[in-house]
Amino acid sequence: PLEERMCMTNVQTRDSIPIIDMSNPDDPEIVNYDVPAEVLENVKDATYKFFGLPAEVRNKYSKELSSSNNVRFGTSFTPQAEKALEWKNYLSLIIVDGVDEANLNYYPKCPNPELTVGVDRHSDASTLMILLQGEIGGLFVRGNDGDNWIYVPPIKGSLVINVGDALQIISNGKYKSVKHRVVANGSKNRISVPIFVNPRPIDMIGPFPELIENDYVKHFFCKAHDGKKTVVFAEL
Numbered sequence: 001p002l003e004e005r006m007c008m009t010n011v012q013t014r015d016s017i018p019i020i021d022m023s024n025p026d027d028p029e030i031v032n033y034d035v036p037a038e039v040l041e042n043v044k045d046a047t048y049k050f051f052g053l054p055a056e057v058r059n060k061y062s063k064e065l066s067s068s069n070n071v072r073f074g075t076s077f078t079p080q081a082e083k084a085l086e087w088k089n090y091l092s093l094i095i096v097d098g099v100d101e102a103n104l105n106y107y108p109k110c111p112n113p114e115l116t117v118g119v120d121r122h123s124d125a126s127t128l129m130i131l132l133q134g135e136i137g138g139l140f141v142r143g144n145d146g147d148n149w150i151y152v153p154p155i156k157g158s159l160v161i162n163v164g165d166a167l168q169i170i171s172n173g174k175y176k177s178v179k180h181r182v183v184a185n186g187s188k189n190r191i192s193v194p195i196f197v198n199p200r201p202i203d204m205i206g207p208f209p210e211l212i213e214n215d216y217v218k219h220f221f222c223k224a225h226d227g228k229k230t231v232v233f234a235e236l
Contacts, residue, residue: 051106070094101196110184118182126164126196136190142179172207
């Protein structure tokens with residue numbers, strides 16, 4: 001549908017994504033986690049190998065057939081609810097009792113990328129998402145103002161850190177979850193490896209108490225009478 005397509009006229013290409021250089025091991029403020037290049041290549045090769053398997057083999061790991069709840073293969077996110085199916089395959093691995101989730105995402109070369117959704121606009125349910133994007137671009141994030149999308153260029157050896165909904169809730173809105181999407185590529189296959197740091201399904205999450213104590217009272221007495229907007233301010 002037209003309303004689901006990416007409008008490239010609203011894309012910002014300016015250098016607006018903050019970058020933290022962690023390459024200096026002598027900097028006392030930096031803990032340098034140097035991942036050997038061959039490890040990243042092995043992850044890439046394993047991803048291509050899995051998604052190159054016949055469909056009947058991959059389907060053994062589908063949500064309906066997988067022998068483990070911690071391993072799931074799928075295409076698109078929620079096909080039964082989507083207006084446009086997403087152009088990707090994924091293998092999802094749940095680790096550490098459901099706290100962390102690693103995905104291997106594969107976006108095959110698309111014959112009509114302008115008519116296709118790679119991954120539709122969304123924010124993550126996680127606290128943080130740590131993404132190995134690979135060398136093929138396609139990730140866009142929503143700017144803080146207006147309807148513009150900002151391109152996140154792949155940088156060799158870099159990780160993209162994204163704030164999710166759980167962290168916005170826990171921080172009482174101090175950190176905002178970031179809406180993002182992925183566009184399909186018409187010339188190359190793309191892989192990405194996101195790791196999601198999630199609350200456990202049994203956890204009840206809410207703002208840390210120290211972030212909401214006295215907030216309402218301070219807000220009430222620092223503004224003029226204005227109907228019931230002070231209640232709206234306190235809504236979680």
